[in-house]
Amino acid sequence: MDSKILTTLEFYKIIHKLTLHAATSLGKEEAEKLAPSSDLEMVKLMLQATDEAYKADRLKGNPPFGGITNISSSLHRSRIGGTLNPMELMEIASTSRGARRVKRHLENLHDDDPIPLLHEMSDQLSEHKELEDAIFDCIDDQGEVMDSASVQLASIRKELRGGESRIREKLEQMIRSSSVQKMLQDAIITLRSDRYVIPVKQEYRSHFGGIVHDQSGSGATLFIEPEATVAMNNKLRELRAAELREIEKILQMLTAKAAEHVEDLLYNQELLGKLDFAFAKARLGHEMKATLPRMNDRGFLKIKRGRHPLIAADKIVPIDVELGNTYTAIIVTGPNTGGKTVSLKTVGLLSLMSMSGLFVPVEDGSQLCVFDAIYADIGDEQSIEQSLSTFSSHLVNIVRILKTMTAKSLVLLDELGAGTDPAEGSALAIALLEHIHSLGSRIIATTHYSELKAYAYNRKGIINASMEFDIATLSPTYRLLVGVPGRSNAFAIAERLGLSKTIIDHARGEVSEEDQRVENMIASLEADRLNAESERQTAQSLRQDMEKQRARHEAELRKFEEQRDKMLAKAQEQAQEAVAKARLEAEKIIAELRQLALEEGASVKEHKLIDARRKLDEAVPELHKKQNRPSNAGQQKAARKIEAGDEVMVYSLNQKGLIIEVHGADATVQLGIMKMKVAIADMELIKPAAPLKQQPKQAASVKRSRDENVKMELDLRGSNLEEALMEVDQFLDESFLSGIGQVYIIHGHGTGVLRSGIQQYLRKHSHVKKYRLGNYGEGGAGVTVAELN
Numbered sequence: 001m002d003s004k005i006l007t008t009l010e011f012y013k014i015i016h017k018l019t020l021h022a023a024t025s026l027g028k029e030e031a032e033k034l035a036p037s038s039d040l041e042m043v044k045l046m047l048q049a050t051d052e053a054y055k056a057d058r059l060k061g062n063p064p065f066g067g068i069t070n071i072s073s074s075l076h077r078s079r080i081g082g083t084l085n086p087m088e089l090m091e092i093a094s095t096s097r098g099a100r101r102v103k104r105h106l107e108n109l110h111d112d113d114p115i116p117l118l119h120e121m122s123d124q125l126s127e128h129k130e131l132e133d134a135i136f137d138c139i140d141d142q143g144e145v146m147d148s149a150s151v152q153l154a155s156i157r158k159e160l161r162g163g164e165s166r167i168r169e170k171l172e173q174m175i176r177s178s179s180v181q182k183m184l185q186d187a188i189i190t191l192r193s194d195r196y197v198i199p200v201k202q203e204y205r206s207h208f209g210g211i212v213h214d215q216s217g218s219g220a221t222l223f224i225e226p227e228a229t230v231a232m233n234n235k236l237r238e239l240r241a242a243e244l245r246e247i248e249k250i251l252q253m254l255t256a257k258a259a260e261h262v263e264d265l266l267y268n269q270e271l272l273g274k275l276d277f278a279f280a281k282a283r284l285g286h287e288m289k290a291t292l293p294r295m296n297d298r299g300f301l302k303i304k305r306g307r308h309p310l311i312a313a314d315k316i317v318p319i320d321v322e323l324g325n326t327y328t329a330i331i332v333t334g335p336n337t338g339g340k341t342v343s344l345k346t347v348g349l350l351s352l353m354s355m356s357g358l359f360v361p362v363e364d365g366s367q368l369c370v371f372d373a374i375y376a377d378i379g380d381e382q383s384i385e386q387s388l389s390t391f392s393s394h395l396v397n398i399v400r401i402l403k404t405m406t407a408k409s410l411v412l413l414d415e416l417g418a419g420t421d422p423a424e425g426s427a428l429a430i431a432l433l434e435h436i437h438s439l440g441s442r443i444i445a446t447t448h449y450s451e452l453k454a455y456a457y458n459r460k461g462i463i464n465a466s467m468e469f470d471i472a473t474l475s476p477t478y479r480l481l482v483g484v485p486g487r488s489n490a491f492a493i494a495e496r497l498g499l500s501k502t503i504i505d506h507a508r509g510e511v512s513e514e515d516q517r518v519e520n521m522i523a524s525l526e527a528d529r530l531n532a533e534s535e536r537q538t539a540q541s542l543r544q545d546m547e548k549q550r551a552r553h554e555a556e557l558r559k560f561e562e563q564r565d566k567m568l569a570k571a572q573e574q575a576q577e578a579v580a581k582a583r584l585e586a587e588k589i590i591a592e593l594r595q596l597a598l599e600e601g602a603s604v605k606e607h608k609l610i611d612a613r614r615k616l617d618e619a620v621p622e623l624h625k626k627q628n629r630p631s632n633a634g635q636q637k638a639a640r641k642i643e644a645g646d647e648v649m650v651y652s653l654n655q656k657g658l659i660i661e662v663h664g665a666d667a668t669v670q671l672g673i674m675k676m677k678v679a680i681a682d683m684e685l686i687k688p689a690a691p692l693k694q695q696p697k698q699a700a701s702v703k704r705s706r707d708e709n710v711k712m713e714l715d716l717r718g719s720n721l722e723e724a725l726m727e728v729d730q731f732l733d734e735s736f737l738s739g740i741g742q743v744y745i746i747h748g749h750g751t752g753v754l755r756s757g758i759q760q761y762l763r764k765h766s767h768v769k770k771y772r773l774g775n776y777g778e779g780g781a782g783v784t785v786a787e788l789n
Helices: 003-008 011-019 025-032 040-060 072-079 086-112 116-123 129-138 151-176 227-259 262-288 340-355 390-404 422-439 451-458 490-496 501-510 513-599 606-618 633-639 721-737 753-764
Strands: 190-192 195-201 211-215 221-225 294-296 301-306 319-323 329-333 367-369 373-377 409-413 442-447 462-470 475-482 647-650 655-663 666-671 674-679 683-687 713-715 742-746 768-773 783-788
Touching: 003 011, 003 373, 011 025, 011 262, 011 340, 025 262, 040 086, 040 116, 040 262, 040 294, 040 340, 072 086, 072 227, 072 262, 086 116, 086 129, 086 227, 086 262, 116 262, 129 227, 151 195, 151 227, 190 221, 195 211, 195 227, 221 227, 227 262, 301 340, 319 329, 319 340, 319 442, 319 475, 329 340, 329 422, 329 451, 340 367, 340 373, 340 409, 340 442, 373 390, 390 422, 422 442, 422 451, 451 462, 490 501, 647 666, 655 674, 713 721, 721 742, 721 753, 721 783, 753 768, 753 783
Parallel strands: 294 367, 329 442, 329 462, 373 409, 409 442, 713 742
Antiparallel strands: 190 195, 195 221, 211 221, 301 319, 301 367, 462 475, 647 655, 647 683, 655 666, 666 674, 742 783, 768 783
16 A cells, blocks of 8 residues: 555554554554555454454453563574573563463453454464573572572672671771771772772871772872772672673573574564554554444445544544445535545545454444555645646646556545636546546545536436535534535525625526526425435434333333243242142042041942042142132022922032932032032032923823932842842832932942843833943942933
């Protein structure tokens, strides 16, 4: 990308902001080298790295880049045999340790929330803890070689400290002497050339032996090493030389260790720089409130509420631009200071940023394109020295653009055709636009010429746009309106500023009829747009209200469902308790049944079974116990009293029965082979008793009368077949004459001979309508139930 374009669109200012977010000098160097790419796949990879860093920074913060420095020069010197000083070795160890920390941080983050690209980079970081430990064991945080670096060094320094202590003791004895004190300028011990000396007055030089190492500026004081300490100082000098040789030996050893890993450490440094650079891009995105753009190489731009990143967010007006789909060129018209140039730069700068792997300050859903180049002619570059006018400077840039642009380029032209005769300038502008458009390049151009409005209106693939201007306040709103050409507003502004109406009317008369129609058309379009905008805002407000209502209803629904779930859970818990209670009661009832079976000799009477069943039904949990009583049961009872002979349903026993006798609020009911006294309120009339037919008195007949002594059951257990059939025949006749509709013949289970013989007899008997085996509660297969005619 041409550096002139990067300067024109102020891309280097973005680079500067990016470097401020780098945590290390390595990341800053990577940021300074950043340049837009024309390779779509490369751009996607760069954006992926930024996106992963953006997510990682939001979740776990910045990786620990502390202690990481540029150690390339130190590593190169170690590779050619140079000896590194303690601080250089410390930087190598610190950077190596920093690489380990960054690697662990990104590994932990990747386990929780995958960041594949950054994890792959961090996974390539090599670890050299042995080298780190060797350096940290020998050199302290101040960059001094420690006594523990070697046994020899510890011994030398111990001897040094002892020698220094002895010299100081000797000199202190001397300066405390009254005879010596009068010859001293000050009673102190000091150092000159690493040798211990005392300050002696000039006049006592002849009285004081030893070696003069220095004198004061005035010459009044001489710094003398007494003869008594000369040998001791000489020994110290020898020990210091030995100390330096041992330190040099240690540094050479550590340098050799570092030299063994030069390639790994250099690669680590490169990776750390890229990782820091990725997180710097992420932090810049946070600062700009930017988002990840979708990228394409089809020449398609769709910017939603795009903001210029170098203008304060509270001052910039976002723009919406779409280019490269239904139209490939936009011609922006409007007054000066309306924001045309800023809009042009915004599109260009956002494109450069996205092509560099940076997030851009746009809304989600925006798309940007990877162009092979971006060209811009923005601003006035007239030069007196080069004899270039405004028009000439623009034309020089345009000629250069025309020579290198392609169908995959983005061309930004500001004030196209300006600086010359309007008629010729507008004609030249149209010709340039036509040529660039025919090549397929994407174009955004600004102009003042009204001729270009008509050109864009009639040309396919080109659309008008304008910067909105508020006539009421005589100020621009800086909003880009695509599809609406700009108006000059000159007459409206002049009128608002107080120019005579006569002059304005005369000026309007000078405007051609065609131009006047164009202005009226634009005014009508603008009025329609304002109405549409007002309606859109109203619709948006209504939509927002509906969204709030829906959100509130959803919240209420969730609350209701939560309450319902709690109530269901509580009801289920209560039901489980009730069922458990019922189960215990059922177990008791079953135990009673078993006890009854034992007492009755494995034979339980039917009325006892029914009574047990009633108890079991009563043990059903109240949560589920509902009697299936019809709503009109009370009305039936009110309409007709239950009488003897009626067939009824007993609710509590869920059994059909026959009313034998009514006793006030109770009635005796025949239920199968047993009789029970049941409350009338606990029963429902199913079938009333059949009325008796009146027979003629003179006719001879057999009258059916109900005998209270006639039973509804016949127990034949223990009888043989022949005896049983005789008893059955007599029992059926008596029952038929008594008007009993249903009888029970108890034959037991046994071998089944008695049951089959009786049923065969019933099949042919004239009083028997039909027969069946007893149901559960009636005796089952041990009883045959016969219905009589």
